[in-house]
Amino acid sequence: MFKRPLRVVPGPGQESVWDYPRPPRIEKVTDRLIVTFAGQTVAETTEGYRVLETSHPPVYYFPPDNVREDFLVPEAGRSFCEFKGPANYWSLEVGEARSQQAAWNYPETTQPFRKIQGFYAFYASRVEACWVGDEQVQSQEGDFYGGWITGNIVGPFKGAPGTRGW
Template identity: 30%
Template sequence: MKMPGPDHPITLSPLNGRLTVRFRGVQVAQSDNAIELKEASYPPVIYVPRSDISIEHYERTEHRTHCPYKGDASYFSLNANGETAENAVWTYEEAYPSVKQIEGHVAFYPDRVTFEIH
């Protein structure tokens, strides 16, 4: 486990506004409690509480990845309108202590979904 620091900063902050996430025009999540994670020089990532997703569009996959700063990620594919985006969503079910706020949240690859902030 690596800790964020000056050489690899990670910040978490509430996303201002209501976030709607769509896949193929279908709403797959909507939240007033999304979190924006900024990590080093990577683009920001928005995490949505799992309680704010439309679970019928999600299918857990066997895909896993590891981040030395955040922990082990599990993945979901999205399904809507007869189309599927494999491993388009990830979650840290046991996030490391420095990013514990994202535990129980999901994040989306931005090239697979559309984000609307109101």
């Protein structure tokens, strides 16, 4: 039988992913967001957004103008988010280095998520490093959700084996 995990009580200045809404909420981010791969900055912005959904660490989205699209290679296959719509996947190629399906975007979103239409998100586990402000993020466990974990976010987090039914 399914048993929902116990929510970690957030400390001062922290957020619990169990307080995030469903359907998700989108928020403007003014912190500098950075993604590096193979020694190159592939995305950097202070104009990003984060999407917050119950049990998930935030997913950060970069405007296309702040992404090195010359490093992106389109991949076959798509997925579908019941809230945002169909997603496309992108691999990163920097010199001889390649990371398969390291990024995704929504070329056509549903109305509530128009602000991130065409924006890119990156799996922290498939790049060299991701940063929110001065903090290097930890990747969300698993290979489906792509959330970024910082010190001000507490779980438990969906994504690890056995958590998809939460």
